[in-house]
Amino acid sequence: MKPMGPIPPEFAGQQGALTIGGRSADDWVAAHGSPLFVYDPAIVAARVARFRAAMPAAVDLHYAVKANPFPPLLAAVAPLVDGLDVASAGELAKALAVKPGGAISFAGPGKRDAELEAAVRAGATLNVESEGEATRALAIGDRLGIAPRLAVRVNPDVELKGSGMKMGGRASPFGVDAERAAALVRAIRGGGADWRGFHIFAGSQALDAGAIVETQAATLALATRLAAEAGAAPPMLNLGGGFGVPYFAGDVAVDVARIGAALAEALAATDLPGTGFAIELGRWLVAEAGVYLTRVVDRKESRGETFLIVDGGLHHQLAASGNFGTVVRRNYPLAVATRMGEAATEEASVVGCLCTPLDRLGDRVALPHAKVGDVIAIFLAGAYGASASPTAFLGHPAAAEVLAGEG
Ligand SMILES: *Cc1c(COP(=O)(O)O)cnc(C)c1O
DSSP states (O other): OOOBOOOOHHHHTOOBSOEETTEEHHHHHHHHOSSEEEEOHHHHHHHHHHHHHHSOTTEEEEEEGGGOOOHHHHHHHGGGSSEEEESSHHHHHHHHTTSOGGGEEEOOSOOOHHHHHHHHHHTOEEEEOSHHHHHHHHHHHHHHTOOOEEEEEEEOSEEEETTEEEESOOOOSSSEEHHHHHHHHHHHHHTTOEEEEEEOOOOSOBOOHHHHHHHHHHHHHHHHHHHHHHTSOOSEEEOOOOBOOOOSTTOOOOOHHHHHHHHHHHHHTOOOTTOEEEEEESHHHHGGGEEEEEEEEEEEEETTEEEEEESOOTTTOGGGGTOSSOSSOOBOOEEETTOBTOOOOEEEEEEOSSSSTTOEEEEEEEEOOOOTTOEEEESSOSSSSGGGSOTTGGGOOOOEEEETTOO
16 A cells, blocks of 8 residues: 545545535536546635735735646636736736736746747736847837836746755756846846846745745845845845645645745845835645546456556646656545545555556555546646646547636
C-alpha cells in the first residue's frame, strides 16, 4: 500500500456520495459525461477571503491565469481579485474579457511583437524579461503613439525552495539579472515608457511559511536596493507568490496567517514610499476547488494486484500521474465517489485508458471496493489539470469542464 495526499477539507468530511457545489459526483457525470472536471467557485472565494484576512490591506491579490484559464472560472475569479497575470496573447484575450487592461500584467519569455502590441494597445503592464524585449516594446509604443506600461522582471539573487531559500544568482531565461535591472529601469524611463515597477518571482509550490517569509523579506530588500540604484521609486512591486497546496501524504497547508503577519512587519519597516504591492497566486487559489471525475471501465487482477481502469488518464490530468514537474511519483488524494468516508477494503491501482505504463493516477492505494461504472474522484484538479495535459496524446476526447453553479 502506498499513501495518498490529504483530501481537501471541503470534501474530506463527507459521507456516502461525494458532493461538489451541492451536487453529487454521479449527478455531475450523468449531466456532463465522464471524464469531467468540476470546479467549485465557492472554494475559490473562500481561499480569497482567507488571503484577505491574513494579508496586510496594502497587498493586492493577482490570479495567475495559467493555473486554470477555463473562461467561466476566470469570470468567477476576476471580480474577487485585484489583477490577472497572463503569460501569452491567448491568456491576455481571455483576461480582457473579464478585467480591464490596466488590471492585467503579462510576463513570460519570448513574447512576440504581436503579443507586445496587443498588451500595449490594451494598456496592460508588460513584465519585460530582457533588454531586447524592452527595446521592442518601446518601439511598438512609439509606432502606436502609446506610452507602454513596462515593469522590469528581475531574476533575483534569491530562490524560493520548499525547504528554505537558496542564495546566489543563477542563470535564468526569466527576467533580467538583478545586476542589470537598474540600468534597464533608466532605459525604460528615458525611452518614454510608463515604468510600472518590478516583478520578482522566486519560485512555486512552497508549503513552508518560513521559507516564503524569508523570500519576501529578501525580495523587499532587493527592490529597495534596485530603486536606490535606479534613482526612482517603483509604482508597484509584484512580490511573486509561490504559496503551495498539499498534494501528497505528509504535506500540510501553508500557514498564510504567519506569512501575512510577517509581511505586515516587513512592509512597515520598508522604505518604499508610494509603492503598491501585489502577490500573484495560481494553484493556491484554485487547485483544491477542482475535482476530476472518471468512471471505472474495467476491473482486473494481475499477479495478485487489482487494477481499476478508468475512462480518463494523464491526457487530462497529467500532474496526478506524476509526470508534470515531480521527481518521484506520489499519489494525489483520490476516492471512490459513491463511498466517501467508507473504510478501505482493498489495495488497487487506478490506471488511465492510455496505452502507456505512465498512465497511473493512483499507485497501490487503499480504497473501498469499486465496481465497473463507479466514479473515481481525483482531488486537487483545479490547477494545472485540463490545460496542462497532453490532450492530443492517443486521440481520446478532451474532458468536459464545468463550473458548479452553472448547471
Ligand atoms: C506560474 C506562475 C505563477 C503561478 O504559480 P502557482 O504555483 O500556480 O501559484 C505565478 N507567477 C509567475 C510569474 C508564474 O510563472
